[in-house]
Amino acid sequence: EAAVTQSxxxxxxxxxxxxxxxxxxxxxxxxxxxYRQDTGHGLRLIHYSYGAGNLQIGxxxxxxxxxxxxxxxxxxxxELASPSQTSLYFCASTNANTEVxxxxxxxxxxx
Amino acid sequence: KTxxxxxxxxxxxxxxxxxxxxxxxxxxxxxxxxxxxxDTGKGLxxxxxxxxxxxxxxxxxYSATLDKDAKHSTLHITATLLDDTATYICVVGDxxxxxxxxxxxxxxxxxxxx
Numbered sequence: 423e424a425a426v427t428q429s430x431x432x433x434x435x436x437x438x439x440x441x442x443x444x445x446x447x448x449x450x451x452x453x454x455x456x457y458r459q460d461t462g463h464g465l466r467l468i469h470y471s472y473g474a475g476n477l478q479i480g481x482x483x484x485x486x487x488x489x490x491x492x493x494x495x496x497x498x499x500x501e502l503a504s505p506s507q508t509s510l511y512f513c514a515s516t517n518a519n520t521e522v523x524x525x526x527x528x529x530x531x532x533x
Numbered sequence: 534k535t536x537x538x539x540x541x542x543x544x545x546x547x548x549x550x551x552x553x554x555x556x557x558x559x560x561x562x563x564x565x566x567x568x569x570x571x572d573t574g575k576g577l578x579x580x581x582x583x584x585x586x587x588x589x590x591x592x593x594x595y596s597a598t599l600d601k602d603a604k605h606s607t608l609h610i611t612a613t614l615l616d617d618t619a620t621y622i623c624v625v626g627d628x629x630x631x632x633x634x635x636x637x638x639x640x641x642x643x644x645x646x647x
Contacts, residue, residue, distance in 0.1 A: 466637075512576065
């Protein structure tokens with residue numbers, strides 16, 4: 423069964439803290455994405471990747487790093503978290519056609 | 534500039550009624566369009582995908598249309614249930630490959646009341 427698993431599901435950290443969000447897909451998809459979702463906005467693309475070792479910058483990359491270690495695993499790193507990064511984060515994977523799957527989301531709160 | 538506009542922003546209907554959600558976009562090229570359902574604080578679940586000019590799809594009580602000339606899509610929900618309460622998001626893919634982007638609308642919040 424196609425799946426995208428995010429961890430943790432909830433995270434609270436302090437301003438200036440270091441956070442890593444994890445995403446694993448078992449869909450044999452090459453492409454993986456990190457989005458953030460905030461009230462009043464559609465999902466906004468932070469970073470994406472089309473294969474292990476590849477990284478592409480999205481539309482709202484400031485304050486975020488990402489790393490794709492394998493085809494299955496895509497990580498989002500916040501090295502100096504700020505309150506403006508409080509959001510709901512989604513990971514997604516797609517193939518070269520129209521198939522796309524989303525994770526259940528990670529709610530991050532920066533206090 | 535927002536490339537995917539959804540209307541209405543929110544909608545309240547009584548259980549059993551039908552409703553129609555609209556999506557207008559300016560994304561070019563428009564490879565495909567997908568409708569997602571998102572329960573509050575949860576992930577996105579795909580309802581249907583439309584690919585071709587004048588595509589029509591049906592998935593149970595959900596049906597959708599796509600007019601690529603007008604860059605417009607509709608999602609129809611018939612005989613609404615309380616569990617249909619959710620945000621419905623229109624997403625346009627600008628090509629079928631990894632280098633393509635998914636462009637998201639802000640969603641229509643549907644509330645179904647008894």
